[in-house]
Amino acid sequence: MRLWMLIIAAIVLSLISLFVGAIDIKPSDLLDWDSDKTQIFLISRVPRLMAIILAGAGMSIAGLIMQSLSRNKFVSPTTAGTLDAAKLGIIISMLFFTNVTYFQKIIFSFVFALVGTLIFMQLLERIKFKDVIFVPLIGIMYGNILSSVSTFLGYESDILQNVQAFFMGSFTLIVSGRYELLYVAIPAIILAYIYANKFTVAGMGEDFAKNLGLSYKLVLNLGLVLVAIISTTVVLTVGVIPFLGLIVPNIVSIYMGDNLRKTIPHTIVLGMVFLLACDILSRLVVYPYEIPVNLTVAVFGSAIFLVMLFRGKAYAKK
């Protein structure tokens, strides 16, 4: 696959995304700057598109970094407890600090995501049996433990429904003023690209990295900080989108290999394309209503993931 094909697909899907919705907006409507339709376009449609693009690119890159650093193709923010830890951080900040500001919530969530992922990486170092399937299973269990703590806290304080609604991956509530945090993912993605070679070298293992004079621990920590930043911004604005960070980098790896300098641009654009397609579908299935995007992503994502598991176990092991 060529990058320009993906970019064209992303542009076409972006245009469709801008003009699909309960209110019919045509490009010609935008000529009247003061019309209601133009306002809807600017307040709702454009922010939604930006949110999808940033979340799609961000989660895919976060997954790619995690797979490289953990040296396991099936590790991603959803299968390593990162998102669950971020969630837990938000809930704790809401429960125990009543006057918490939005900014404090972000910091809390970020610290939890970072520490949560670090704990998983430590776990990984201690596990002797590093089967490709076994490791993400442990990650999922670990994530579920964190998640059950969140549920318990939510249940105890009667905010369970809020919590569940808050974290359901959806772009329905994205309007201007509610998604801008996602722009923080842009510098994180740029940094990931600048450090792409270091991540590739680190992905060949600690001994290998040290032989080439790379400060392995530093790169590992930097990678985890980037993953935590991206995950936090996505969870706080959009909610949890499963599978994205898992399947997108794997698809790119199959046709392009694991040299991050080469694969990061593809991963970014493919992540956008996949999420855009799922979101458009979510908006069309029960038009003029819509279903949460995490549902669509989960349906397609799990199907692709199963194919990868059955056909690709040999590939992932290599």
Place this chain on the structure above:
Amino acid sequence: MIEIKSLTKHFGKKPVVEDVTVTIQPKAITSFIGPNGAGKSTLLSMVSRLLDSDTGEVLLDKSNVKKMKSDEFAKRVAILKQSNHLNVRLTVRELVSFGRYPYSKGRLNSDDEKIIDQAIEYMNLTNIQHKYLDELSGGQKQRAFISMVIAQDTEYILLDEPLNNLDMKHSVQIMKILRKLVDELGKTVVIVLHDINFASVYSDRIVALKNGRVVKDGPTNEIINSAALREVYDMDIPVQEQDGCRICVYFNSHA
């Protein structure tokens, strides 16, 4: 010159390397031999800074390796550990390019490209340079890794059991290449070997370890004889000479 001075390493309470003092002669192949658990790989890991020693020091041209900057060290000493389970999908050329990482940090200039071309050609990998590592056979993969080390262009090349999982033909091929690296390019090669006959035929010097200590250290022909080998392996190993090579016939030895 690498000088290993009274190096000691414990794993928990168990001593793995004890008071080892060895000098690695430049422009020669030195083989580390010895039974399983003798501490050969651990010693190599400490020399290459992958592992910290408990006590003792390693000097590279009189300066302590622990005090050297990591990218400077990476330009002078390369280590290749057993890498058969590397699960990164890179092409041969991409892998070899990473050998230039200590110099270029990933931004290859035309000099780097030239060195990469030479390293690939030196290992006869030109026609498969765009293949992915996971499509290669064990011997080709090992050659690709050595090609990367050549591109790293270090005076010292340390290899931890590079013949593992290779058949006879490929093992001989790798050893001949190492010989060429020393004879033609003036490299210093240190290698951990299990098969004493490869050590006997291809190395200039042998360091024999047992229970973490050096039992023998000297030119190959001083070590490859029944008396010395008995000390190392606790086996009676007849040594026969053939075409100027000493071959240890250990298959039928009665300990």
